[in-house]
Amino acid sequence: MLEGELLGVFALTWQAAVMLGLGGLLIYLGIAKEVEPVLLVPIGTGVILANVPLGGLTEPGGLFAVLRAAGIDTELFPLLIFIGVGAMIDFGSLLERPYTVFLGAAAQFGIFGTFFLAYFLGDGGLRLFDFSFTDAISIGIIGSADGPTSIYVATMLGSKYTPAIVVAAYSYMALVPIIQPPIMRALTTEAERRLAMPTRAQRVSRRTRVLFPILSILVVGLIAPKATPLIGTLMFGNLLRESGVVERLSRAAQNEMANIVTILLGLTVGGMMTARDFLRPETIMIYVMGVVAFALGTAAGLMLGKVMYLASGRRINPLIGAAGISAFPMCARVVQRVGLEANPHNHLLMHAAGANTAGQIASVVAGGAALVLVPFFA
Amino acid sequence: MAEHVVEAPAPGKILRVHVEEGKPVAAGDRLCVLEALKMELPMVAPVGGTVKALHMSPGQTVEAGDPLAVIEASP
Amino acid sequence: MLKATWFVLAGMAIVFATLSLLVLVMTALNRWLRPTPEAGAHPTRARDA
Numbered sequence: 068m069l070e071g072e073l074l075g076v077f078a079l080t081w082q083a084a085v086m087l088g089l090g091g092l093l094i095y096l097g098i099a100k101e102v103e104p105v106l107l108v109p110i111g112t113g114v115i116l117a118n119v120p121l122g123g124l125t126e127p128g129g130l131f132a133v134l135r136a137a138g139i140d141t142e143l144f145p146l147l148i149f150i151g152v153g154a155m156i157d158f159g160s161l162l163e164r165p166y167t168v169f170l171g172a173a174a175q176f177g178i179f180g181t182f183f184l185a186y187f188l189g190d191g192g193l194r195l196f197d198f199s200f201t202d203a204i205s206i207g208i209i210g211s212a213d214g215p216t217s218i219y220v221a222t223m224l225g226s227k228y229t230p231a232i233v234v235a236a237y238s239y240m241a242l243v244p245i246i247q248p249p250i251m252r253a254l255t256t257e258a259e260r261r262l263a264m265p266t267r268a269q270r271v272s273r274r275t276r277v278l279f280p281i282l283s284i285l286v287v288g289l290i291a292p293k294a295t296p297l298i299g300t301l302m303f304g305n306l307l308r309e310s311g312v313v314e315r316l317s318r319a320a321q322n323e324m325a326n327i328v329t330i331l332l333g334l335t336v337g338g339m340m341t342a343r344d345f346l347r348p349e350t351i352m353i354y355v356m357g358v359v360a361f362a363l364g365t366a367a368g369l370m371l372g373k374v375m376y377l378a379s380g381r382r383i384n385p386l387i388g389a390a391g392i393s394a395f396p397m398c399a400r401v402v403q404r405v406g407l408e409a410n411p412h413n414h415l416l417m418h419a420a421g422a423n424t425a426g427q428i429a430s431v432v433a434g435g436a437a438l439v440l441v442p443f444f445a
Numbered sequence: 446m447a448e449h450v451v452e453a454p455a456p457g458k459i460l461r462v463h464v465e466e467g468k469p470v471a472a473g474d475r476l477c478v479l480e481a482l483k484m485e486l487p488m489v490a491p492v493g494g495t496v497k498a499l500h501m502s503p504g505q506t507v508e509a510g511d512p513l514a515v516i517e518a519s520p
Numbered sequence: 521m522l523k524a525t526w527f528v529l530a531g532m533a534i535v536f537a538t539l540s541l542l543v544l545v546m547t548a549l550n551r552w553l554r555p556t557p558e559a560g561a562h563p564t565r566a567r568d569a
Contacts, residue, residue, distance in 0.1 A: 179532055219514055268510075278553070405488075420455075
């Protein structure tokens, strides 16, 4: 046994070797393909470090175990990230077009529809996979297209698949430009995609911008109290940005704090991906479900977009509904690209940004709603 | 002689201007490139005609709805 | 699966109810706190004036 303790090579199982390869793949995707490098490089490194045998980083007292207990189990990391996200987001495009909120709401069907499917494949119906009611919700939450929300909800529900769910959520966010356009083209007609929308919107006062984050905390918190930590940190960050008097804090939240927490979060999530927890058929199914979640959310947003197109007397381009899933600003850019492809004068960017930032709020509300409802169902 | 005002579709920064005042343009010609949300938006002429006025220069920041160029349609 | 169906419906209902309220809040803010011409475009200039 002595050589086993001395030389890691002898303790290397094939499962651990697969995980080392996976970590390498994530790092490769991040560096060579620039797929979400800010996340995939720390996550990939975390995977490698956690799976080098006898390294002890995931043992009690090891770096990853300490970070996980301090930042993930307590929900600290996702909430701190949310302060930074709030400080980065300009809700102006949403405030100028309040109706786009509904597109963000519709796209949350990605969460609930995927939950339904996962539960059906798991304990609720076919029992093909080991998906309990709460696991199914955690898998569905990939459809929030939001990393911190996914971590928050999956951890709150104590799902054993949290690492796979988080990695799926982050990797599909980078794949939005590949997943969305075919669905957008399939569900809309050429005439719908060509529709240009007005460049001008109503102006929004500074007082509105300052009051909005505070009132959102109250509205969301009073209806879906479990969403309060998420909406609270998000909107606190936004208040720092919009107040205009704490420029320093706003910048610190967007840069220093978000960056530091991203490093810690990425490493820790990578460190949670040990062979024992990760190499199982359920993980592959979670990845499949992730695509379903993004596709269902996109489709639901588009369908409500089509309803709005008709209800508005053909003044709203249904494509902006696809931006209802909250991967910001990737979805808004995809909508702009697909719209411009149909009509070179069609710039939907700001309209899509409205739906996109609405999606950010909506996914937080949906996460909170799921957490509120679980005790009544599970 | 209809005039067409090309407006900025989003707040952002003018990266490049491809036309000059007084010069003719064809419908679909690129007028300028606007950067918004870290994305480049190519603005093209809605009609063929003459560039009657230009309200932009490279590096300038614009608000959504700001006029960028006025094109006088050729008859 | 009936349980799951109700969960989906209740979840979407909470999402739409909450966001409808937010729309009301935004519309009200936009109506009552309409920007004065200068203040809307350039808040800093309004402060100096």
